Amino acid sequence: MAQALRPIELFDEATHAEALREATRIAEALLFAASEPLDESEIARRLPAGADVQAALQRLREDYAQRGVQLTRAGRKWFFRTAADLSWVLARAQVEQKKLSRAALETLAIVAYHQPVTRAEIEDVRGVAVAKGTLDVLLDTGWVRLRGRRRAPGRPLTYGTTDAFLMHFGLEQIGDLPGLDELKGAGLFDGALPKGFGVPQPSDDAALKEDEEPLEAEAAEALEMEFLDAPEQPDALEEE
Incomplete structure (x- = not known):
């Protein structure tokens, strides 16, 4: 009792x-x-x-x-x-929206899974150079933000995702992104994967990592300077 x-x-x-x-x-x-x-x-x-x-x-x-x-x-x-x-109840008109290019989507995925990540690291994962406008477009959407500077020669900028990214894709936290098994189940990996291939566990901890430094006030200007020498390439809203 x-x-x-x-x-x-x-x-x-x-x-x-x-x-x-x-x-x-x-x-x-x-x-x-x-x-x-x-x-x-x-x-x-x-x-x-x-x-x-x-x-x-x-x-x-x-x-x-x-x-x-x-x-x-x-x-x-x-x-x-x-x-x-109930979203259809409030829909008044269908607005045509341009889709991000494949390059922009790939860059966004790399930032989401590998953050904090530098431009050079993005290029290393993709295997090709990042187009001049790709990161600019992702920053303009509010899905990607400047985090800090890597403690490395040249002090490159690091990038990460934002809460707006989570809201747009219906995620509560960055860890809700699909893992390797889920991606396989969705048919995104049809062929044999290289030995040891894996999908990193994403983390968007707001605290800077040990190898990052805080941004200076002129970070936006520094970002612009970073792209000055980059060759002109197709805009991120166009298909490559």
Whole structure:
């Protein structure tokens, strides 16, 4: 027979439940009022002292799981989004969008799986030079960002993905990218793979690695200088 809770235990449990409900309500209000996704740290800062932000967000996520809008996470940022099966209701017109070139898609994939990565490292993986506009286009989309500088001769810039990349592709975290078995299952590797071939485990940890240095204020200018000597090649929005 289960032992009955003592009055003090019942009081503590009720107090905890009430605190969680209040934290959930505040988190809901913050997310609805926000014009852009909110970082967990910002939500936690606005909750009462000692509130469990993870528990509150999980409760809120469960509350909205079957509704027309759902709570979604991308990295450490949270936001409300129309339920995937209802997106057609809000679609007013079909907008024609240009597709990224194969070179841009390959470059994006390399950045996602190998970040932090330099331009030279991207070229080493692809086996060809990166076109002048390819990285520019990926930076303009907001899917790729400048991270830092590699502690190596020439101090090359390093690149990584952004929360916008996660949101666009419906990922909660970069580790949700498909691994080798999933890629094989999708038929992307039909032939025999080289011995020892593997797909790296992606990580987008915001902290700089030991071999990276912080960017200077003139990083954008440095990026432009980096491409000055690059030969003109097809734009990243054109098929190669």
